[in-house]
Amino acid sequence: MTELRLMWRNTRMVVLCAISAALYAAVLVPFKVVPLIPGVTELRPANAIPIVCSFLFGPAAAWGSAIGNMIGDFFGGVSPGDLFGFFANLFYGFIPYKIWEIISRGEGPVIRSPWIAVKYFAACLAASVLCADFVGWGDNLLALRPFSLLGNVIIFNNMASAMLLSPFILAAVYPRVRRGRMLYEELMPEIKPAPMPRKTLGLALLVAGEVGAWITGNLLSTGYWTPGFLPAWMAAAPYDKSVAMIVSPFMLLAVVGLCLM
Amino acid sequence: MPDVKAQTPDIEPVDTAVEEAIAVEGLSFAYRDAARAALSEVSFAQSAGEMIGVMGASGAGKSTLAKCLNRIIPELEGGEFRGIVRISGRPTAGARVYEIAPKVGMVFQDFESQLFSTSVAHEVAFALEQIGMSREEMLRRIGPALEAVGLAGFEERDPTSLSGGQKQRLAIAAVLALRPRIIVLDEPTTDLDPEGRAEVFALIRKLREQGLSLVVIEHEAEELRRCDRLVLLSEGSIIADGPPPSIMTRMEMLENSGVHPPGLNSLLHLLGIGGHARSIEHAEAEIRKRFPGVPSAPPAETPANEAVRASRGKAAANQPPGALIRVENVSFSYPGGPRVLDGADLAISAGEFVAIIGQNGSGKTTLAKLVIGLLKPDSGRITIDGRDRSTLHAAATAREIGYVFQNPDHQIFAATVEDEVAFGPRNFGLDPQEIERRCAEVLHAVGLENERKSDPFLLSKGQRQRLAVASVLVLRPKVLILDEPTTGLDYREQRRMMKLVAELNESGVAIVMITHTPWLVAEYARRVVLMHAGRKIFDDGVREFFGHDAMLAESSFRAPEVTALSRRFGTVALTAEEMAAWLREHCG
């Protein structure tokens, strides 16, 4: 995770960050007018952009994703939940390339075989789930909206653009960016990858944490599961306290996993 | 008062003892993976206060040289770097770009990418913030810097609201604020319209008078006549270095290295007089010496306004029957904006070659967009081959009227050149064999037949522009509208582009070309439509246009120098060749 800090020393990475953010927002803003589920989130073809940028620009895309989402919020009005949105999008842009470093065996993120497709979509899914967890968890902590509502819409939405749009853009763009020597590995040779066992452990923690958060978040917020070990005043609707008690540890686990990667 | 020097450690007082501003010795550079070196064994020196013009075709190494001067190469662009660069007597080896910045100011071609701030004043302050200057000192410097570039009073404006010329001048002010003694300008006017160019070149002259050392990279030789010295680059090497008269008179060398020779010099050369024309007056005097019988032009007899009005009546009348495109009394404004078109008329018939000219904002591009159906008129009528435009979709007429956007990069996306060209026909559902046949045909026409399988993004700017033409041409339109097809191309690529356009026209395609470039109009177009404030104020033959002194004066469109000279002899010559032939015939 140190590259999230190191990249600010590199002028090109700073510029690529601003460009990733602006591209994301430029596609996001026009779609603010056609909400999928009004007031919740939008059908966002824009959500393909952070994925594409992540594979190309790594840490610059992570910050770019967070900033781009913030610009979109600026156009549509912000709410306290957007602080969680900032970090949710930071991870959305951070996870794909991080996982790809572990599972790709040096191949580029261009789908050439079914096996690469599986790995590619797994990386996107991991990013989408944590992003969704974060927003759902945050909004439920603030008791603004139930976890299950927002979280699941975001996963669907992100996966739709990740699967239908991002591979085609990457196929066109990745080889050109590589030739232009603008890939993050090339621009920041100082990044030292963590040892493989540590990265793998990180990945395991990330997956455990985000899946755990997703399952418990859904069960708690829909009222299907009322944990008996919590005092009644904590377990009651709107479930903000039970989400805080039970989902938060999973979120922490996922973030610890990310730090190890 | 704060101690200025203490706060700006990077800005050193000019050492007057050191006469040398820049010295480059044995400089070579090769980009990584490049087949050949971008620069090889380049050496030259600039003394303080000198203005050097660097000329050469695209790819000759001009920009590479500029980037070596302030350490962008090799600090930001990796590759193999050899040789020595000295600034004010000190070698730059090992320095970072930001350490050189206060000594060598650098202005780039792409002015949009040089502005980062939300107000003009803050833009100028940007570099000062970076070197840690106090706010009081910044305030002292911003005023003079804006004053120098003629933007005083614009402090609070948003840079995005400025015109191209103003943006580029702001970029220069932002560099001037650091008070460098050397300024390098890398094609500062290539993306600008004529007014912008004039503004920037006037500013460059002013900076020179103030004693700054200037390096100006440019591919139009005419603009560099005032330099103290010219350096001509070709394939990474300096092939000539000397005062303008010694360089600008070597026609063949200039042509071969892809530089547009000054028209007046070409004329003197053709006439066997030779030598370097410092100005139109100078050329006139030289020619009169050789051809004593040359008549003098009678002063324009009709008062300017009357002449303009008379031709306005004629302009409206120029509506031949059977036109392919007919625009009648069309008005248009963008939502919430002023009127861009105000009663515009235009008729285009089969096989014509029309140049549409006029200042920025006169409505040229808007008119074209209305014709192709990307915009709908507020009032008036447009017909395409007799059919009402308003009943047709933009795509429905795309096979009759092709439109080539100004920037080819606004449409190129496919993986190969061939796929890019086939995109249009595939969308229209043509059968694969037909598509194959057409692709081969148009790629041959634009000279890209050997690049069929290449990645379009690896092509040069000129090749990409021709690819854009091909991908429109493949739909076999009867009319081709080109919006400034030569912007950003060097002389060789401009010629190549125009040769292609002329060939298309000969094969029967009507050409409508929006342009700012006088010599293109003079050499290639047959009819000129001049737009002003949303309507057509002139519509007649090219010769009639350039012979209409009053109209030219009012339009602020500058005739090519040779054409302007020909008016002094009472004729209209569109090229140097034509002028020379006329002189021989009438006065020889």
Place this chain on the structure above:
Amino acid sequence: MKTTLYIERDSFVHRLHPTAKVFGLFVVFWSIYWVDNPLALMPLALIVLAIALMMGAWENVYRFRWFFILIIVPTMLTWMLFYRVGKPLITLPPFYVSEASLMFGFGRGLKVGALVLASVLFLSGTKVEELAVGLSRLGLPYRLGFTITLAFRLVPLFMESALTVVDAQRLRGYDFDAGGPFERIRRYVPVVVPVFMGALRKANNMAMALEARGFGRTHRPTSFIEYRMHPRDAAAFAFLLALGAVSFWIYYSGLGAIPTG
């Protein structure tokens, strides 16, 4: 093209110090957060609305009129799905309609609406660079703030180039509306790729221009933009602190809660 909600005016909100504005947004969020009961939320929402009208932000509020309705109504309905408290008034599966769930749902809708309203007010009176200054006073690193303002500046540029690309491809017979929703999302490829590659060309130029202007020398440059605190800022701080305190008192005293009986 406008990408922020900023309206050029000379109101008392516009004249406030950026830090006061950011603090104000925070306090209003805080105040809204603690109150659940719609009757107690109403005055808060009215205060925000009144300020919005006084500062001349009406055109933005009006522009968002449908948005507010679209936020409030679905939020209300979703909570009536999840908030199963109190005695049901009528049975209307899957909705759980009790007096408490009605109150709670309406309260949540109002809450989210008020939050968005507050942010619209904030954004109508705050320029991007003021936000950067306000945030940097609160500890945001310079380069992150710079990147945010740069990204804001690039968005309209990219949107404009996207519109041109759409025109260019349409003239080559490309139909953006062909196919079902999944096919349609993929139809963005011929637009995204040229915009993306154009942005990358810009990235290189921008990095060079930045360094040529001294960028990279320090992480803590001096600042040309300077805002001074005025007595009106002190008054604003006092008012905001009082507002925050009152709202917390309402929560603490139980007045802001929803009666569950």
